[in-house]
Amino acid sequence: MPGGMARDSRIPGDPHDVLAMVFARPQEALRAARAMLAGGSGPYESSIARQALGILHREFGDLDAAIGELRQAVRLARRAGSPDREADVLATLGIALLQRGRTRQGLSALDEAAATSGGTTRARVLFRRAGARWILGRHRDALDDLRLAVPALTRARDIVWAARALTLRGHVHLALGSVRLADADFGTAQGMFATTDQEHDSVVAVQNRGVVAFRSGDLPAALELLDEADRRFRELGTPMFDLAADRCAVLLAAGLARDALEQADRALLHLARLHGQPTMRAELLLIAARAALLAGDPGTARRRADEARRLFGGQRRAWWAEHARLILVQAALAEDGASARLLAAARRLAARLAELGSPEVWQAHLLAGRTALELGNRRAADHHLGVAAEARHRGPAASRAAGWLAEALRAQAAGRPRRLLHACRAGLALIEEHRLTFGSAELRARATAQGAELAELAQRHWARSGGARELLAWTERWRATALTALSVPAVRPPEDPELFARLAALRETDHLLDRARSDGAASAATLERDRERLESQVRELALRVRGPYGREEGAPGAGRILAALGDDPRPGARLVELVVVDGVLFALLCGGGRVRRFEVGPVAAAVAEIEFARSRLRRLAYRREPDRGECGELGRRLDASVLGPVAARLGDGPLVIVPPGILHGAPWPLLSSLRHRVFSVAPSAAAWLRARRAVPPEDGAVVLVRGPGMAGADSEVRAIAALYGEATVLAGGSATARNVLSAVDGCRLAHLAAHGTFRADSPLFSSLLVDDGPLTAHDFEGLGRAPHRLVLSSCDSGQMAAVGADEVLGLATALLRLGTAGIVASVVPVNDEAAVPVMVGLHDGLRRGLTLAEALAAARGDDVSFVAIGAG
Numbered sequence: 001m002p003g004g005m006a007r008d009s010r011i012p013g014d015p016h017d018v019l020a021m022v023f024a025r026p027q028e029a030l031r032a033a034r035a036m037l038a039g040g041s042g043p044y045e046s047s048i049a050r051q052a053l054g055i056l057h058r059e060f061g062d063l064d065a066a067i068g069e070l071r072q073a074v075r076l077a078r079r080a081g082s083p084d085r086e087a088d089v090l091a092t093l094g095i096a097l098l099q100r101g102r103t104r105q106g107l108s109a110l111d112e113a114a115a116t117s118g119g120t121t122r123a124r125v126l127f128r129r130a131g132a133r134w135i136l137g138r139h140r141d142a143l144d145d146l147r148l149a150v151p152a153l154t155r156a157r158d159i160v161w162a163a164r165a166l167t168l169r170g171h172v173h174l175a176l177g178s179v180r181l182a183d184a185d186f187g188t189a190q191g192m193f194a195t196t197d198q199e200h201d202s203v204v205a206v207q208n209r210g211v212v213a214f215r216s217g218d219l220p221a222a223l224e225l226l227d228e229a230d231r232r233f234r235e236l237g238t239p240m241f242d243l244a245a246d247r248c249a250v251l252l253a254a255g256l257a258r259d260a261l262e263q264a265d266r267a268l269l270h271l272a273r274l275h276g277q278p279t280m281r282a283e284l285l286l287i288a289a290r291a292a293l294l295a296g297d298p299g300t301a302r303r304r305a306d307e308a309r310r311l312f313g314g315q316r317r318a319w320w321a322e323h324a325r326l327i328l329v330q331a332a333l334a335e336d337g338a339s340a341r342l343l344a345a346a347r348r349l350a351a352r353l354a355e356l357g358s359p360e361v362w363q364a365h366l367l368a369g370r371t372a373l374e375l376g377n378r379r380a381a382d383h384h385l386g387v388a389a390e391a392r393h394r395g396p397a398a399s400r401a402a403g404w405l406a407e408a409l410r411a412q413a414a415g416r417p418r419r420l421l422h423a424c425r426a427g428l429a430l431i432e433e434h435r436l437t438f439g440s441a442e443l444r445a446r447a448t449a450q451g452a453e454l455a456e457l458a459q460r461h462w463a464r465s466g467g468a469r470e471l472l473a474w475t476e477r478w479r480a481t482a483l484t485a486l487s488v489p490a491v492r493p494p495e496d497p498e499l500f501a502r503l504a505a506l507r508e509t510d511h512l513l514d515r516a517r518s519d520g521a522a523s524a525a526t527l528e529r530d531r532e533r534l535e536s537q538v539r540e541l542a543l544r545v546r547g548p549y550g551r552e553e554g555a556p557g558a559g560r561i562l563a564a565l566g567d568d569p570r571p572g573a574r575l576v577e578l579v580v581v582d583g584v585l586f587a588l589l590c591g592g593g594r595v596r597r598f599e600v601g602p603v604a605a606a607v608a609e610i611e612f613a614r615s616r617l618r619r620l621a622y623r624r625e626p627d628r629g630e631c632g633e634l635g636r637r638l639d640a641s642v643l644g645p646v647a648a649r650l651g652d653g654p655l656v657i658v659p660p661g662i663l664h665g666a667p668w669p670l671l672s673s674l675r676h677r678v679f680s681v682a683p684s685a686a687a688w689l690r691a692r693r694a695v696p697p698e699d700g701a702v703v704l705v706r707g708p709g710m711a712g713a714d715s716e717v718r719a720i721a722a723l724y725g726e727a728t729v730l731a732g733g734s735a736t737a738r739n740v741l742s743a744v745d746g747c748r749l750a751h752l753a754a755h756g757t758f759r760a761d762s763p764l765f766s767s768l769l770v771d772d773g774p775l776t777a778h779d780f781e782g783l784g785r786a787p788h789r790l791v792l793s794s795c796d797s798g799q800m801a802a803v804g805a806d807e808v809l810g811l812a813t814a815l816l817r818l819g820t821a822g823i824v825a826s827v828v829p830v831n832d833e834a835a836v837p838v839m840v841g842l843h844d845g846l847r848r849g850l851t852l853a854e855a856l857a858a859a860r861g862d863d864v865s866f867v868a869i870g871a872g
Contacts, residue, residue: 015036015041015044015045015048015049016048017032018032018033018036018048018049018052019048019051019052019055020160020198021052022052022055022056022059023059023198023199023200023201024196024197024198024199024200024201025199026056026059026200026236026237026238027237029052029056030052030053030056032049032052033048033049033050033052033053033056034049034053036048036049037049037050042080043076043077043079043080044076044077044080044082044085046073046076047073047074047076047077047080047082047085047089048073048085050069050070050072050073050076050089051069051070051073051088051089051092053069054066054067054068054069054070054073054092054093054096055092057069058095058096058099058277059238060238060274062274062275062276063096063099063100063275063276063277063278064100064275066096067093067096067097067100070089070092070093070096071093073089073092073093074086074089074090074093077089083116083117084117084118084119084121086113086116087112087113087114087116087117087121087122087125088113088117088121088124088125090109090110090112090113090116090125091109091110091113091114091124091125091128091129092128093106093109094106094107094108094109094110094113094128094129094132095110095128095131095132097109098132098135098136098279098315099135099277099278099279099280100277100278101278101279101311101314101315103136103314103315103316103317104316106132107129107132110125110128110129110132111129113125113128113129114126114129119152119156120152120153120156120158120161122152123148123149123152123153123156123158123161123165124149124153124158124161126145126146126148126149126152127145127146127149127153127161127164127165127168129145130142130143130145130146130149130165130168130169130172131168133145134168134171134172134175135279135317136315136316136317136318136319136320137175137317137318137319137320137356138319139172139175139176139319139357140357142168142172143169143172146165146168146169146172149165150162150165150166150169153165159192159195159196160192160193160196160198160201162192163188163189163190163192163193163196163201164189164201166185166186166188166189166192167185167186167189167201167204167205167208169185170182170183170184170185170186170189170208170212171208173185174211174212174215175319175359176357176359177359177395179212179215179216179396182212182215183212183216186205186208186209186212189205189208190202190205190206190208190209193205199232199236200233200236200238203229203232203233203236204229206225206228206229206232207225207226207229207240207242207243207246209225210222210223210224210225210226210228210229210246210250211246213225214246214249214250214253215396216396217396217397217398219250219253219254222250223247223250223254223540226243226246226247226250227540229243230243230247241267241270241271241276241277241280241284242280242283244263244264244266244267244284245264245267245280245283245284245287247263248260248263248264248267248284248287248288248291249287251263251291252287252290252291252294253398255294257291257292257294257295257296258291258295260287260288260290260291260294261288261291261292261295261297261300264284264285264287264288264291265288267284268281268284268285268288271284278311278315279315279317281311282308282311282312282315282317282320283308283320285304285305285307285308285311286304286305286308286320286323286324286327288300288304289301289302289303289304289305289308289324289327289331290327292304293327293330293331293334298330298331298332298334298335299331299335301327301330301331301334302328302331302332302335305324305325305327305328305331306324306328308320308324309321309324309325309328312324318356319356319358322349322352322353322356322358323353323358323360325345325349326349326353326360326363326364326367329342329345329346329349329364329367330363330367332345333367333370333371337374338370338371338372338374338375339371339375340375342371343368343371343372343375343377343380346364346367346368346371346384347368347380347384349364349367349368350364350365350368350384350387359395359399362387362388362390362391362399362402362403362406363388363402365384365385365387365388365406366384366385366388366402366405366406368380368384369381369382369383369384369385369388369406369409369410370409372384373385373409373413378413381409381410381413382410382413382414385406385407385409385410385413386406386410388402388403388406389403389404389406389407389410390403391403391406392404392406392407392426392427397430397431397433400430401427401430401431401451401454404423404424404426404427404430404454405423405427405453405454407419407423408420408423408424408427408454408457409457411423412457412461417461417465420457420458420461421458421461423454424454424455424457424458424474425458425477427451427454428451428454428455428477428478431451431454451478452478455474455475455477455478456581456582458474458477458478459471459474459475459478459579459581460581460582462474463579463581463582463584463586466597468588468595468596468597469557469558469595471579471586471588471597472557472558472561472577472588472590472595473555473557473558475577475579475588476555476556476557476561476577476684476685476686477555479555479658479683479684479685479686498541499538499541499542499782500782502534502537502538502541503538503776503778503779504737505534506531506534506535506538506773506774506776507737507772507773507774507775508772508773509527509530509531509534510531510773510774511772511773512527513527513528513531535762535765538778539762539764542764542778542781555686556685556686556689558590558595560689561575561590561685561689562590562591562593562594562595564689564692565590565591566593568653568654570653570654570678571653572591572651572652572653572654573591573653573654573655573656574589574590574591574650574651574653574654574655574656575589575590575591575655575656575657575658575685575688576588576589576590576643576646576650576655576656576657576658577590577658577685578600578642578657578658578659578660578663579660580603580660580662583602583603583604584599584600584601584602584603585599585600585601585602585603585606585642585644586598586599586600587600587643587644587645587646589646589649589650591651591653596649598644598645598646598649599644599645600641600642600643600644600645600646601641601644603662603663605641606641606642606663607662607663608641609637609638609641609642610638610642610663610665610666610667612634612637613634613637613638613666613667613670614665614667614828616630616634617634617667617670617828617829617864617865618828618829628862631670631862631864632672634670635670635671635672635675636672638666638667638670638671638672639671639672639673642663642666642671643671643673647671647672647673648673650673650677652677653678654677654678654679654680654853654854655674655677655678655679655680656679656680656681656682656685656688656871657679657680657681657682658681658682658683658684658685658688659681664681664683665827666827667827667828667864667865668681668827668867669860669863669864669865669866669867670864675864676857676860677857678851678853678854678857679853679857679868680822680852680853680867680868680869680870680871681867681868681869682869682870682871683813683816687816687870688870688871691816691820691821691822691870691871692821692871694788694819694820694821694871696748696788696789696821697746697747697748697785697788699746699747699748700748701728701743701747701748701749702724702726702727702728702747702748702749702750702751703727703728703730703743703744703747703749703750703751703787704717704720704721704727704728704729704730704731704750704751704753705717705729705730705731705735705740705743705744705750705751705752705753705754705770706729706730706731706732706735706753706754707735707752707753707754707755707768707769707770707771707794708735708754708755708769708770708771709755709769710753710754710755710794712833712835712836713753713793714731715836716753716793716835716836716839716840717729717731717751717753719836719840720751720839720840720843723840723843723844723847724843724847728743730743733771734771735754735770735771736770736771736772737770737772737773737775737779740752740770740775741775741779741780741782741783744783744787744790745783745784745785745787746783746784746785746786746787747787747788748787748788748789749787749788749789749790749791749846750787750789750790750791751790751791751793751839751843752768752790752791752792752793752794753793753794753839754768754769754770754775754792754794755768755769755794756768756769756792756794756811756826757769757774758811763777764776764777764778764814765777765778766811767811768792768794768811777811777814780811780814780815780818781814781818783818785818785819786815786818786819786820787815787820788820788821789820789821789822789823789846789852790815790820790822790823790824790825791823791824791825791839791842791843792811792812792823792824792825792826793826793830793835793839793866794826794830811825812825812869816869816870820870821870821871822851822852822853822868822869822870822871823852823868823869823870824842824852824856824866824867824868824869825866825867825869826865826866826867827865827866827867828864828865829865830865830866834863835863835865835866837859837861838856838859838860838861838863838865838866839859840859841855841858841859841861842855842856842859842866843855844859845858845859851868851871852868852870852871853868856868
């Protein structure tokens with residue numbers, strides 16, 4: 001070195017290597033750039049160092065600092081007399097200005113860089129200008145730049161930049177709706193990055209594979225890849241807000257709108273703290289608006305979409321602004337109803353989105369068609385719904401199903417019932433096929449909303465035309481879709497040590513939290529946060545589980561249901577399927593070779609009576625002797641509002657009740673017509689038929705479990721054990737999660753006397769308390785084989801929450817899904833002492849060969865807490 005000075009080891013041999021390190025090793029690049037400036041480098045090298053600092057500031061969210069560094073880098077490049085150096089920095093500055101919302105200045109810098117550069121530098125500049133045009137939604141212009149940049153960079157063997165250009169071209173193809181071309185570009189780029197040390201770009205390739213999986217409809221794969229990308233970006237210390245936007249889009253497609261809204265809001269807060277890119281803020285606001293709309297919050301959707309629209313407008317991003325307007329008009333229709341002004345806005349949107357080449361133009365046409373229908377404008381409705389219906393022939397399953405919905409609405413308006421039913425059938429088949437890619441019960445449940453309207457259209461047709469058998473068939477057809485979790489064999493999570501470790505940690509945390517709360521310890525708040533974090537991790541791992549990729553058992557028609565009832569050796573068997581159509585509750589009474597339809601009344605009245613009865617039963621549970629007069633009056637009111645005229649036509653034989661999700665919380669044993677009869681409840685007729693076919697295991701093992709803190713449980717378990725002689729008993733410290741799961745796996749009969757907790761906010765975290773903490777539905781999903789019969793003698797163990805359109809989730813449905821034939825559980829709080837004779841009497845009946853429903857009816861007495869679910 002001149003003057004005998006030693007070279008700083010932090011400065012690379014070639015100054016350009018600092019730029020190469022920015023994404024591969026950002027912290028090392030930061031130290032090297034600062035060392036170059038501190039070492040008195042010349043203007044050329046200092047320009048490189050300032051550019052590297054500018055890129056680092058840009059990537060970490062401080063755009064003002066980035067622009068300041070890059071302006072200095074431009075001045076230094078001019079002093080160095082290097083047009084290519086100046087052009088390269090101008091292109092970087094142009095992107096930063098664009099992200100800051102200074103669109104005109106940014107494009108001007110990029111245009112100047114393209115005009116003054118040549119060779120490989122110009123190809124790199126064109127790539128970055130294409131990126132700017134992509135951000136602005138000018139996709140055709142972006143492709144024009146990439147047609148020049150990609151071959152030039154490839155010929156120059158500039159692997160990293162050629163791969164980046166291919167990645168960008170893939171994103172442009174996605175924006176134009178071509179998943180196949182995008183996948184090809186992303187795949188080629190990933191292979192090229194694998195030959196370099198560009199770790200950041202390699203992780204971006206993983207993220208892009210997740211985006212392609214999402215756009216191809218493989219949501220579990222998308223979630224897994226995006227989670228992997230997130231983990232690796234965190235290791236690099238690089239915040240990637242576009243990754244948050246991608247994940248939110250996947251959650252929306254999975255029906256997890258609330259989750260998507262929460263994640264978008266968190267990303268917006270983080271971005272604001274970093275003073276980050278206004279362009280990314282606008283995109284996250286758009287995602288948040290879409291999530292709020294799908295979550296049923298049109299007011300929030302309008303506020304977020306309006307802010308996004310104003311930001312996009314200021315950034316001169318017309319493509320994006322029109323998509324924000326689409327949500328504004330959708331929210332206005334949901335909140336205010338149809339109007340001529342709204343129809344005109346939807347028409348303008350459809351024309352504008354078509355002009356911009358948006359693959360979502362069908363949404364604007366569907367919106368215009370719906371609005372025109374509400375206004376009675378049949379001609380306009382037919383035109384717009386006809387255009388929207390074209391979506392049924394191409395694209396992902398969600399948009400094709402929406403196309404079939406448009407076709408069904410069009411057929412209904414035209415009075416074409418055969419075409420209507422064909423469209424409903426085809427749309428539901430698409431949704432079923434799509435949902436079978438999900439292994440997660442929650443994902444399957446959440447994805448039902450899109451099919452609800454298709455089912456309602458068909459049900460409405462048959463409710464109005466009086467076809468009882470057809471209404472039954474279509475109701476079961478819908479429940480076969482909405483309750484896929486109960487009509488296909490369960491997909492158990494793979495042997496995943498990470499999932500098992502998280503579940504064990506969650507159990508330990510819950511155990512410590514209960515102790516800290518009872519002791520008043522200050523650590524309770526920290527443990528609460530730990531539990532929330534672990535639940536989030538368990539849920540994320542569960543969402544990745546893949547589906548069986550098969551076909552579920554077909555929905556049973558009236559013939560199969562009536563045949564099964566006729567095959568019952570007990571005379572007079574009946575099944576009552578409760579159906580809601582346009583807010584009206586109908587009862588379909590099946591038996592004696594026919595199906596009869598009865599109108600019960602407003603479903604809102606039934607829901608109100610159920611809630612009132614449940615609130616009263618919560619109080620009565622703490623009395624030693626319940627008020628029989630009050631219980632009788634509650635039962636009569638429930639009979640009238642839930643069963644109506646059917647209550648007097650049930651006969652004396654065994655009964656199966658199949659309610660919709662909204663009525664599953666009913667305290668069924670309280671109903672006057674059900675108090676002293678044999679009956680069971682099933683989520684669908686298909687689930688009941690499947691449970692009837694379940695074959696008990698040959699070994700005949702009986703497992704009895706007593707959890708901690710159960711008053712009367714000792715005497716209950718001892719008395720039941722005495723009935724069976726050789727039962728396995730887990731109690732007094734031996735009833736740990738590991739021991740319980742091992743014992744009940746595949747047993748003939750399991751009885752769990754343990755406190756239950758129902759989680760309406762997250763039903764699959766509903767749990768039973770064993771000696772080392774809560775045993776959740778997620779834990780039971782890891783069983784190799786479910787117990788054939790199960791008795792849960794604890795509060796609310798049979799509770800289920802309506803999720804999605806008509807799905808129900810909880811401990812009971814998790815076990816039915818795994819193959820349990822029948823369950824006895826409570827749907828209201830239980831008086832522990834009063835429950836003991838009921839449980840002992842139940843097992844005495846089972847030992848004598850009765851079914852669960854028969855044994856429970858014989859043992860029930862005045863108890864109204866327990867219900868038989870399923871069959872067996």
